[in-house]
Amino acid sequence: MFLERLEHVPDPTVSRLAPKILATLDRAVGYTQAVMSYGKAQERPPQRRLLALQRVGDDVADVLGLQDHDTVAFENNVPEHIEIDADPEQIFRVLLNLVRNALQALETEKDETLVRRITMEAMREGDCVHVVISDTGPGIPENTRKALFKAFHSGSKKGGIGLGLAIVAELLKAHGGSIDLDETRPGACFRLKVPDRRS
Ligand SMILES: Nc1ncnc2c1ncn2[C@@H]1O[C@H](COP(=O)(O)OP(=O)(O)OP(=O)(O)O)[C@@H](O)[C@H]1O
Ligand SMILES: [Mg+2]
Structure with missing residues (x-):
C-alpha cells in the first residue's frame, strides 16, 4: 500500500x-x-495465455538490472512476433531463474577481458515454441551436470539453494514442455520447449 x-x-x-x-x-x-x-505442495496448474515472448524477456532483464548493466550484456534476440502459450507468472519465473543463474555465473569471474553476454533466442515450429538461453560464462561444473534438474543439487555455488532449475523443470513439465542442457555449445546453453495447449 x-x-x-x-x-x-x-x-x-x-x-x-x-x-x-x-x-x-x-x-x-x-x-x-x-x-x-516446494516439496509440500504442487505448483498450481498453469493458467495459460498467449504472451509476447520478447516482452517477457525484457521484463526479466529489467528485474535483474540487465538493461543497463556495467559488465554483462543481455541480448534479447527473440523475434517480436513470437507468441508463447504459457502461464504468465510461471514462464516469467522459468526465464528469471535461467537468466539469473547465467548472471551469477558471469559475475563470479573477475578477468575484465572476458566477454560476458547472456543471449535469449526463440523460434516457433508448428505448435511448439523453442527457447534458447545461453551465456559466455564458465559453463555448468562437471559435478553438477548429472542431477542438474533435481532439487537441492546446487553444486559448489555459494548461497544457492539449488532449487532454481528443479522448479524450472517442474513448471515446464506442467506445460507439457521440457528443458535440456546443450552440451555441444561453450558456456551454458539451455534449450526449452513449450508446446501450445491442446484445444
Ligand atoms: N548459466 C550457468 N552457468 C554456470 N553454472 C550454472 C548455470 N546455471 C546453473 N549453474 C550451476 O547449476 C547449479 C544449480 O542451479 P540452480 O538454479 O538449480 O540452483 P542455485 O542457483 O544454486 O540455487 P537457487 O536457484 O535455488 O538460488 C548452480 O549452483 C550452478 O553451479
Ligand atoms: Mg539458480
Missing part, C-alpha cells in the same frame, strides 16, 4: 519506477512462497 502511494508522487522518475518496484515485489513474494511450498 505504501508503494502504491508512490505511484502518485508527482516526480517523473518515481512514478516511472514505482510500478516496476511493485511488480518486482509481487514476484519476489511469489518466488518465496514457491520455495517454501
